[in-house]
Each structure stands twice: as structure tokens, then as C-alpha cells.
Amino acid sequence: MKVVVTGGCGFIGTNFIRYFIKKHPGYKILNIDKLTYAGNLENLKDFKKRKNYHFVKADICNALFMKKLFKKFKPDAVINFAAETHVDRSITAPSQFMKTNFLGVGTLLNLCLDFGIKGFLQVSTDEVYGSIEKGSFCENSLLTPSSPYAASKAGADGLVMAYHTTYKLPILITRTTNNYGPYQFPEKLIPLVILNALKNKKIPVYGNGMNVRDWIYVEDNCAAIDQVLHKGKIGEIYNIAGKCEKTNIQVIKTLLQILNVDESLITYVKDRPGHDQRYSLSMSKIKKQLGWQPKTSFARGIKKTIDWYQNNKTWLHNTQTGAYRKFYKQYYSKLGLKEK
Ligand SMILES: NC(=O)c1ccc[n+]([C@@H]2O[C@H](COP(=O)([O-])OP(=O)(O)OC[C@H]3O[C@@H](n4cnc5c(N)ncnc54)[C@H](O)[C@@H]3O)[C@@H](O)[C@H]2O)c1
Numbered sequence: 001m002k003v004v005v006t007g008g009c010g011f012i013g014t015n016f017i018r019y020f021i022k023k024h025p026g027y028k029i030l031n032i033d034k035l036t037y038a039g040n041l042e043n044l045k046d047f048k049k050r051k052n053y054h055f056v057k058a059d060i061c062n063a064l065f066m067k068k069l070f071k072k073f074k075p076d077a078v079i080n081f082a083a084e085t086h087v088d089r090s091i092t093a094p095s096q097f098m099k100t101n102f103l104g105v106g107t108l109l110n111l112c113l114d115f116g117i118k119g120f121l122q123v124s125t126d127e128v129y130g131s132i133e134k135g136s137f138c139e140n141s142l143l144t145p146s147s148p149y150a151a152s153k154a155g156a157d158g159l160v161m162a163y164h165t166t167y168k169l170p171i172l173i174t175r176t177t178n179n180y181g182p183y184q185f186p187e188k189l190i191p192l193v194i195l196n197a198l199k200n201k202k203i204p205v206y207g208n209g210m211n212v213r214d215w216i217y218v219e220d221n222c223a224a225i226d227q228v229l230h231k232g233k234i235g236e237i238y239n240i241a242g243k244c245e246k247t248n249i250q251v252i253k254t255l256l257q258i259l260n261v262d263e264s265l266i267t268y269v270k271d272r273p274g275h276d277q278r279y280s281l282s283m284s285k286i287k288k289q290l291g292w293q294p295k296t297s298f299a300r301g302i303k304k305t306i307d308w309y310q311n312n313k314t315w316l317h318n319t320q321t322g323a324y325r326k327f328y329k330q331y332y333s334k335l336g337l338k339e340k
Pocket of ligand 1: 006007008009010011012013032033034035036037038039040058059060061080081082083084085086100104123124125126153175176177178179180184185
């Protein structure tokens with residue numbers, strides 16, 4: 001099988017490609033990534049010489065160049081991780097979120113139709129449902145997104161479903177709760193806390209720190225996406241949950257305790273506008289239909305995550321300073337195509 005993975009140099013995309021190549025050594029993968037501030041080619045540098053792995057730097061919104069790539073690679077399936085993903089950035093500068101997260105998905109859908117792709121999997125988020133006080137959202141719950149990020153993802157989900165209803169495009173959607181693990185850009189809660197704690201810097205917490213998120217170890221999400229791709233029912237949406245709800249302050253205190261760093265670094269700051277109180281997903285559909293459930297406990301996952309960041313301080317440093325960008329210049333695309 002030939003699979004296009006978009007956004008493969010970001011946090012989940014990197015972990016997914018690592019998981020997917022190991023699980024399916026006979027598959028060919030083309031990783032297409034724009035390499036925004038969140039994309040780091042160095043994450044997969046050990047795959048550079050593998051015959052079944054290709055990387056091309058490109059913007060999913062660039063329909064003409066994307067068409068050239070599809071023509072050359074002839075994918076059977078497309079998995080879309082490419083997105084602008086930081087809620088705070090979507091509040092200060094929403095336009096790029098609308099472009100990549102909605103129009104970019106539209107470009108991919110058109111290509112999938114033109115090239116008769118057998119499966120398009122859109123990686124979506126629990127944030128499309130909005131906040132829930134009690135209970136959990138299931139796949140047919142109403143979408144009430146609160147941030148421009150969540151709204152751009154909800155819009156994309158609608159577009160993906162419309163291409164299935166109108167054109168019978170074989171699509172799948174996964175909606176996942178908060179992922180954590182290696183290779184996450186240190187603007188998101190867990191790597192930010194680890195980084196600041198290691199540097200003895202203040203740790204900002206929005207509002208009273210009582211917002212609840214459900215945490216899933218990234219490798220469990222990768223396994224779920226793989227199962228949905230191979231065994232999911234075409235045209236369906238699958239929630240993927242960690243079944244591990246925690247307040248932000250609980251997560252921060254757990255990290256500080258393991259790192260043996262004083263809680264006095266915690267600094268409460270003005271709440272984010274439109275900050276959702278609680279996210280929670282029911283995962284009974286994926287459990288019943290595909291037999292998937294998360295394997296990694298929070299205690300084990302967080303230990304593995306902290307170990308990884310502690311053992312990869314250069315990665316953290318390069319990511320923060322942008323030093324990893326030097327690496328791009330040495331990169332040569334084996335497909336022989338370059339975006340202008
Ligand atoms: N991280 C989470 O907890 C989480 C939870 C639920 C869903 N998701 C979804 O999973 C996907 C991946 O999230 P992540 O945390 O890995 O994000 P990330 O920000 O770490 O990575 C995004 C990747 O997309 C690339 N990209 C951005 N714009 C692009 C464009 N126009 N063309 C090509 N590539 C582009 C970036 O360079 C980067 O490599 C996203 O769609 C996100 O909405 C993430």
C-alpha cells in the first residue's frame with residue numbers, strides 16, 4: 001500500500017510514521033509537510049535513506065504542486081495530520097487556521113477524488129464538540145466549537161463528510177483527546193512544563209487551573225488511527241479517548257513531583273478567552289467495532305515522556321531556537337520534486 005501522510009514532521013505525525021513503518025514494513029510512505037515552526041524534519045532523520053520513506057516539503061493548500069506529487073507517488077490512501085494546532089495562536093491570528101485546516105483539507109479532498117483514492121482519513125479533535133459539564137460526547141453529538149482552531153477543524157469535518165455524502169469519497173474521521181509523548185513542540189502544556197521546570201522558569205497556568213482534559217499517550221492514538229484506517233467502516237467517525245481525565249493543575253503538579261521541582265514555579269495567569277472547561281469523549285464505538293482501547297496508563301506514559309525530554313535536551317533546545325532548520329538545507333527529495 002502507498003500512503004501519503006501529511007503533517008508527518010509534527011508531533012503526532014512523527015510518532016505515527018515511526019509506528020506505521022514498523023507495523024507495515026512493506027508499505028511506501030510519502031510524508032508531505034510545509035515545515036512550519038511546528039514541523040521538524042530532524043524528527044525522522046534516521047529514515048532519510050529508507051527506500052520506502054519519502055519526504056517532500058510542501059503546503060497542502062498548493063493544489064498544483066500537490067497534484068504533481070499525487071501523480072508521481074500514486075497513493076492508495078491519505079492520512080491528514082497537517083494543521084495549525086495551537087489554540088492560543090488561533091485566537092491571535094485565526095486566518096492561517098482557516099486556510100490550512102479548512103481550505104487545505106478541501107484541496108486534499110479534491111485530489112483524492114481526482115486520483116480515485118481508496119481511503120482518506122482526517123485526523124480531527126475532541127475540541128470540535130466543545131465543552132461538556134457531565135458525561136461524554138459520542139460521535140453524533142452536536143458540534144459546538146469554541147476557539148477559531150476548533151471551529152476550523154469542525155468545518156473541515158463537515159467538508160469531509162460532505163465529500164462522502166455527495167461524491168461517495170471513501171473517508172474516515174478520527175477525533176482524539178489530548179495527546180502527550182515525545183516530539184511535541186514545547187508550547188503545549190506537558191512539554192512546556194517539563195522545559196520550564198528543567199530551566200527553573202515560571203510555569204504559567206490559565207485561570208484557576210481547573211480545566212479538565214482527557215490525556216492519551218500518543219502511541220495509543222497512533223495504534224487507533226492505524227486500526228481505523230484498516231478496519232474502520234467507510235464514512236464513519238471514531239472517537240479516540242485516553243479515559244484519563246485530569247485538571248491542568250493536577251497534570252502540572254504530577255510533572256513537578258516526578259521532576260522533583262518546587263511548586264512555587266507555578267504562576268496563575270489571566271484565563272484564555274473562550275477557554276473550554278472540560279472535554280470528554282465516549283470511546284464505546286471504537287471499542288465495540290474495532291476492539292481498540294488505550295494501553296498506556298498515565299503513570300507509565302508520563303514517565304516515558306519525561307525520560308524522553310530529559311534524554312533529548314538538544315532536540316528541545318534546537319526546537320526552541322529554530323537551530324534544527326539548518327538540517328533542511330542538506331535534505332534532498334528522492335522523488336525529485338520541489339515546491340517553488
Ligand atoms: N496534539 C493533540 O493533542 C491533538 C489532539 C487531537 C487532534 N489533533 C490533531 O492531530 C493533528 C496533528 O496534531 P499535532 O499535535 O501533531 O500538530 P503539530 O502542530 O505538532 O504538527 C502539525 C504539522 O503540520 C504541518 N503543517 C502545518 N500547516 C501545513 C500545511 N499548510 N501544509 C503541510 N503541512 C502543514 C506542520 O509543519 C507540522 O509538522 C492535527 O490535525 C490536530 O488538529 C491533535
